[in-house]
Amino acid sequence: MSSVAVIDYGMGNLHSIAKALQHADSRVNVQITADASVIRAADHVVFPGVGAIRDCMHALNDSGLADVIREVAQSKPFLGICLGMQALLTDSEENDGIACLNVFSGHARRFADHMLDADGNVLKIPHMGWNQVKQNPHPLWRDIPDRSRFYFVHSYYAAPDDPRHSAATADYPQAFTCALAKDNMFAVQFHPEKSQTVGLQLLQNFLAWDGIA
Amino acid sequence: MSLAKRIIPCLDVDNGRVVKGVKFVDIRDAGDPVEIARRYDREGADEITFLDITATHDNRDTIVHVVEQVASEVFIPLTVGGGIRVLEDIRRMLNAGADKVGINSAAVFRPEFVKEAAEKFGSQCIVVAIDAKKVSQDGEENRWEIFTHGGRKPTGINAVEWAVRMKDYGAGEILLTSMDRDGTKSGFDLALTRAISEAVSIPVIASGGVGNLDHLADGIIEGKADAVLAASIFHFAEYTIEQAKKHMQSRGIEVRL
Numbered sequence: 001m002s003s004v005a006v007i008d009y010g011m012g013n014l015h016s017i018a019k020a021l022q023h024a025d026s027r028v029n030v031q032i033t034a035d036a037s038v039i040r041a042a043d044h045v046v047f048p049g050v051g052a053i054r055d056c057m058h059a060l061n062d063s064g065l066a067d068v069i070r071e072v073a074q075s076k077p078f079l080g081i082c083l084g085m086q087a088l089l090t091d092s093e094e095n096d097g098i099a100c101l102n103v104f105s106g107h108a109r110r111f112a113d114h115m116l117d118a119d120g121n122v123l124k125i126p127h128m129g130w131n132q133v134k135q136n137p138h139p140l141w142r143d144i145p146d147r148s149r150f151y152f153v154h155s156y157y158a159a160p161d162d163p164r165h166s167a168a169t170a171d172y173p174q175a176f177t178c179a180l181a182k183d184n185m186f187a188v189q190f191h192p193e194k195s196q197t198v199g200l201q202l203l204q205n206f207l208a209w210d211g212i213a
Numbered sequence: 214m215s216l217a218k219r220i221i222p223c224l225d226v227d228n229g230r231v232v233k234g235v236k237f238v239d240i241r242d243a244g245d246p247v248e249i250a251r252r253y254d255r256e257g258a259d260e261i262t263f264l265d266i267t268a269t270h271d272n273r274d275t276i277v278h279v280v281e282q283v284a285s286e287v288f289i290p291l292t293v294g295g296g297i298r299v300l301e302d303i304r305r306m307l308n309a310g311a312d313k314v315g316i317n318s319a320a321v322f323r324p325e326f327v328k329e330a331a332e333k334f335g336s337q338c339i340v341v342a343i344d345a346k347k348v349s350q351d352g353e354e355n356r357w358e359i360f361t362h363g364g365r366k367p368t369g370i371n372a373v374e375w376a377v378r379m380k381d382y383g384a385g386e387i388l389l390t391s392m393d394r395d396g397t398k399s400g401f402d403l404a405l406t407r408a409i410s411e412a413v414s415i416p417v418i419a420s421g422g423v424g425n426l427d428h429l430a431d432g433i434i435e436g437k438a439d440a441v442l443a444a445s446i447f448h449f450a451e452y453t454i455e456q457a458k459k460h461m462q463s464r465g466i467e468v469r470l
Binding site: 015132 | 219254284285286290307335336337338386415416417437440469
């Protein structure tokens with residue numbers, strides 16, 4: 001039986017992602033774990049996260065999971081979600097600047113205050129709700145119509161140094177990168193586990209993925 | 214085309230059943246929360262909010278169980294409000310599968326609770342619920358005040374100033390209910406909604422008073438709300454969520470269909 005490890009480093013509720021993975025493929029053994037050996041042994045790894053980046057990086061560094069993540073992110077199908085995506089970058093502007101895992105070269109930047117939409121209304125931060133995702137070709141978008149809406153909630157976004165690592169963009173109001181891809185790694189800013197049918201399809205695609213882009 | 218305006222059906226849950234009262238009296242039974250949540254998910258609800266109106270502490274486990282069940286099969290954001298008083302209440306709801314919690318009277322009683330909650334769990338899951346009533350007379354400049362205890366107890370706090378303070382304390386979203394309109398089916402208090410939405414940089418959900426589909430659209434267009442919340446028009450099958458979204462779209466509002 002194929003297995004997926006959901007990395008538990010104490011940042012937020014992992015119930016939803018675990019349930020959604022199980023729902024996406026009932027044959028997969030889903031394990032919520034902080035155990036490095038379980039993470040290394042899993043076929044697929046999911047790295048979720050909500051909250052603030054400082055606490056996230058502290059938790060990863062203190063537990064030793066930072067090194068485990070750097071290792072498995074190079075070796076097996078790996079999916080970062082939300083704060084888990086931002087933690088993969090070089091650094092983040094949040095909490096006055098925090099060094100991150102540097103798996104993807106790039107930066108997490110804050111949306112500017114007082115941005116206006118087309119009607120002249122001020123755009124709210126966090127960017128919260130269902131936004132359209134414009135795909136760049138990747139196996140994880142299989143059977144998901146381009147510009148499908150996914151659920152977002154975040155105030156910071158990923159700015160990769162290499163634009164070829166952008167696997168999708170969304171507009172708020174300018175286009176920003178909302179998915180990253182490189183080799184066996186994929187990461188999304190939105191929450192597939194909260195994005196109904198299209199989110200479950202993405203998780204199913206991930207569980208079926210061999211890590212070859 | 215970009216971010217969609219949200220429609221959020223609200224389930225008032227009492228002892229494990231969905232109920233709906235008019236101005237907190239005359240409570241009618243509207244069914245099983247898990248079944249209703251499933252239906253709303255199918256119809257395209259953007260989120261679901263549960264308001265636990267259970268009076269006694271002993272029955273608190275019931276709402277946790279409801280959230281667990283819904284979160285196992287409905288994969289959209291879930292918010293739980295009602296009786297959230299300490300950090301442990303929040304942890305419990307998030308562990309049960311809620312994505313956000315609504316904090317209401319506990320914030321009025323001790324505003325620092327919102328700060329502590331946002332620091333501990335992140336602003337993205339902290340919704341501050343504001344129950345406001347108009348206290349200015351006709352001809353005066355509009356003024357709304359925060360009320361607690363189901364709209365019975367005035368606090369002397371200005372609603373707009375309160376919303377700004379809650380945002381500064383780390384609230385990620387405001388759920389704004391007009392106690393004058395709640396249960397009346399006469400539409401949102403649009404002046405109130407607009408005043409709060411323009412005063413804060415975080416999303417505002419309009420609530421209280423929806424009786425027809427134009428009211429939902431008005432809340433977005435005139436009230437400048439980011440999301441609209443309604444209960445009875447959906448529970449008693451007067452309208453489906455899909456009808457509501459199509460109507461909003463016909464009035465030029467971007468929705469997820």
